[in-house]
Amino acid sequence: MALDDKQQYQAREFKVVGTRVKRPDGIDKVTGKARFGADMSAPGMLVGRVLRSPHAHARIVSIDTSAAEALAGVHAVVTRADFDEITGDDATADILDNCMAGDKALYDGHAVAAVAASSAAIAKQALKLIKVDYEVLPHVTDVDAAMETDAPALHKGRANESVPAGMSANVLSRYEFGHGDIEAGLAKADRVLERTFRTEATHQGYIEPHACLASMGADGQADLWCCTQGHYMVRNVCAAIMGMEQGQLRVTASEIGGGFGGKTTVFLEPVALALSRKTSRPVKMVMSRSEVLRATGPTASSSVDVRIGMTKDGRITAGFAELRYQGGAYPGSPVEFGAMSAFAPYDLENVKTIGWDVVTNRPKQAAYRAPGAPMAAYAVESAVDELAKGFGLDPLAVRLKNAAREGTRASYGPTFPAIGLEATLRAAKDHPHWTAPLGKNQGRGVACGFWFNFGGDTCVSLNITPDGTVTVSEGNPDIGGSRASMSMMAAEELGIPYEQVRTIVADTGSLGQNEVTDGSRVTFAVGLATIEAARAAKREMCKRAAMTWGIDEDAVKWEDGAAHPAGENAGKHPPMTLKEIAAIASNTGGPIAGHHEANPEGAGVSFATHMVDTEVDPDTGAVKILRYTVFQDAGKAVHPDYVEGQFQGGAVQGIGWALNEEYIYGDDGVLQNAGFLDYRIPVASDLPMIDTVILEIPNPGHPYGVRGVGETSIVPPLAAVANSVSEAAGVRLTQLPMSPPRVLRALQAK
Amino acid sequence: MVKVRIWGSLAAMTDDQTEVEVEAATLRELLDGLAGNFPGLRPQLDRGVSVAIDGRIYNDSWFTPIRPDSEVVLLARLKGG
């Protein structure tokens, strides 16, 4: 159902929300007790391992598993033949094909078979005994090359109705957004800048590799333990692939060691279930880092043309961008979100974006924090910066002059309600960072970023124990401290101390459907459901107090953790605290609980502005990050520490994307840097402190004004760092990563 | 009648109109109306869309009320990370 009036934002004084309480999972995580995906075992457990294609593109002519099956200690081998084909659901069919290749291996690392054995050593030996006859096919890994009409085609007939005839078979979708008249707008500009920007694929880079433990019995019932951003999604997808009823598969989410979007789908889980089905034994599967990099994630790589017109006083007269994203071997690169978000920070009369979804011989891309937006923002924010600086204008002033605000028709269509972009820009302009002096070979860059939020199916059950503590069950894996924030919102609503509430992540047998932990939705949507569940429990507790006092339940109100007579006419009764009401629950009708199940839609959007200083070594092209400040609207920061943590983490992932992270493919289409040695995520010594400024422009669609904060923070840094490096280097850089060889080449070409 | 803005690449399915009118008082009626009036939109509607109603984004909620003067914009189905 849609939001009702009670769910609208109402200003209030907070007691718990906004404080910096200690997280409930803290002690387990600092003592090594917390159990992550690979930390679970089961009696009689087998070890599962996957055989992966060494080729970027190959027809699988045959697979001979007989020698592996004959090896002592091997209990089962599965290939695609062990799965029923899925018809009528392309998305699920693609997921299955990605988990276990069908007639073709579509990328280096594509799973082609799997074994279950009594030990890891035997499983490893068994993989070597599986004989796969490959017919190697021509491959393509670059997005622009894949769009050439004579490029090797991965699929036939997958393009949808939006793609004009005559294009490469690898082009699967076309999107166009915008309004106004681009050419007329450009004609009014004093300068029109046209540039092409490129970004490489990056991986979400969570430190915990994918892991699961599956156990299926002869009766068809199954249990699955796994690290995921959404165990309800895992249940539904696996049930569809395995031909099971959803209710027969119970999935428990382990602690999750990072996801950032990369754990919003399945890779190992159906394979582990298939091996368990075949052996009637529990099967544990854990990926190596190399498997994670070769066969999960990453994000799309991009090639983006922009044309932006600006008057010499800094007014943007028109903005155009054409975005080409390759999303790996299956449809679904996030190009539409790039096209929708590219110009979202601007109030433009004339704006148009075109997006192309392209497939290549790379792993199927998975969502990565604000999927599709960072690359688009990189292109647009770089071009706006170059235009502003070209006219000698202050880049923050130019952004303020063109900033989207309440009432602006967004580049992707709707009219913005109250938004926080201007507030972030003004905060940036007023911050001492903006006016701090810079030295030689140093530069300062700013950029803005935008991301959506959304709601989705959500269930929360809140139970009052006999001694008056409160347990909250939610169905979304806690990826950044959400158990703390749910406990805080429950405590706030009930008027009790935070310490009196404990939140757990419940398995799929305990609650109804829950959308994945994604789209920055948890604090918004699960928070909203938690508040509603607490309100339901309060109503019940008021009723119990009314019964006890012998008055009408309308004559009882809830305040400061206790039921009170609502007014003089209700009689003089001392307040009954939550604990007192809980203690007599059995006498007043039984256990007390509140629950809320909804699809709370109507989430607000979020904006950020980032500012970064860099220094470029003119002799080597090395870039050092000197100072970094994030300005972002959080609506209401429920737990400011974890809001800051999201800002900082997103910024640093963006810094990695900007400077050193990239997928490097050889001419053979094989990934060359499938490890943390050469896939270079930022280390502690690469970075300064990441300063944060939290702005709170309440989201009108949430009772506490909460907006999701998890994703927006990765949108501006690519451009902010590029603008800073371009200023420090004295030359515009148009390709990521800005690795030292690339920066040095630009410096030498100046 | 509700005015619905659709994105540019869908206009090929609506006689090049980027704004179409549908008789609808709820999201469900809106989606049904679009599919009925413009069968060419059906593949995209089947793949999924989000709908911004007065600036707020809805994915699924059929009975979200829509007023005749509501601003209604069709969006690509949102996903997150």
Place this chain on the structure above:
Amino acid sequence: MSKIHVTTSVNGDPTEFLCEADETLLDALRDRLGMTGAKEGCGTGDCGACSITVDGRLVCSCLMLGAEAEGHEIGTIEGMADGDQLHPLQRKFIEHAALQCGICTPGLLVAAKSLLERNPDPSEEEARYWLAGNLCRCTGYDKIIRAVMDAAQEMREAS
């Protein structure tokens, strides 16, 4: 294949285990001894999630064979707190919200403890370089470094 018998001490407890010759100490700790506090993030010494100490020296347990532990004293995250008394670093990590997902946390704590044993008053730069082998993807390291510096100060004041 005959297994190797290893006699060692883990967090002060006399410990014996059998392992394969090519089995890493990380696998032996996790799979033979049930000590899953040390994590495998890469298996190649690039992420530090498996950090432990051997005779007080910080190492990656994924880069050691179980057999190499013979006769040595192993220290893991499970031995860092003294009963219910958290080590100051553990307390400061919680207070400063220096963890989000928590997968890198055991390794970072073991590494940071090793730093403060050798250098009770590290500069921020020294702390950042010492911990450069411990990857964290969630936090951007800011709150981790603050927690380490704060714990160092508290430990100096207490000593």
Place this chain on the structure above:
Amino acid sequence: MQYLAPTTVEEAVSALAGHSGDCRVLAGGTDLLVRMRSDMADPDAVIDLKRIDALCQITPEKGGWRIGAAVSGAEMGEHEALVADWPGVVEATNLIGSTQVQGRCTMAGNLCNASPAADSVPAMVAAGAVARIAGPNGSRDVPVEEIPTGPGKTSLKKGELIEAILLPERPERSADAYLRFIPRTEMDIAVVGCAVSLTLDAEGTCTAARVSLGAVAPTVLLVPEAANALIGTKIDDPALEALAAACSAAAKPIDDKRGTVDFRVHVAGVLARRAAVIARKRAGGAA
């Protein structure tokens, strides 16, 4: 796989010489275990050197130092007298991997891994270090630059292992320095490495020098032209320019995932200049 842990060099050599299969020496293990993990090595046996006491020692020898093959980078960094004599060799060894890797990795292992990008090797080559090899036919001393013969390949014969690295005695006013270029600040393999070892006279004129480059050829290069650019000068700007030019000219790198030919050629010169300035200062010359 067999795990062997001899307690004397003789036992180790006899096990190594007598084994019929793929038998590897395990010093720190920080390369070998990575290779095993990545399926690049699948040995039938490993011989752990760390239970041989003599190989775990840093010992004065002939005015210089003998560093046992099982001595870790961290132990070298904690040895003040060694650091005072050979700061460049120690800083190069201390750049291998993380703090954790420093707890295990060894110079001898870094040499025998035979990567052209090994950090300690250019520093050892510039230092004129010698590898003491134990084998079935006894012991022999060989300049370290003769050990690696190409990526992953060494000149060691069947049954031979390196028991120690010998660093020579230092004349007065001598010092060395090592710099490498990596994309991040830590945890990467050198894209280019350069070591400079030199001796100054009382007036600050360079009387002896050795310059070496890593990651610009299949093996670490000793560059006599670069040394000649320094010898007889006060290591002033023209000398540094000549040094840089000689290093860039000597570099014969490849394009790979870590860097390009152009980048490596250019940065070889940049690092040489910077390393020479550090070594000059350490030797008591102009800062």
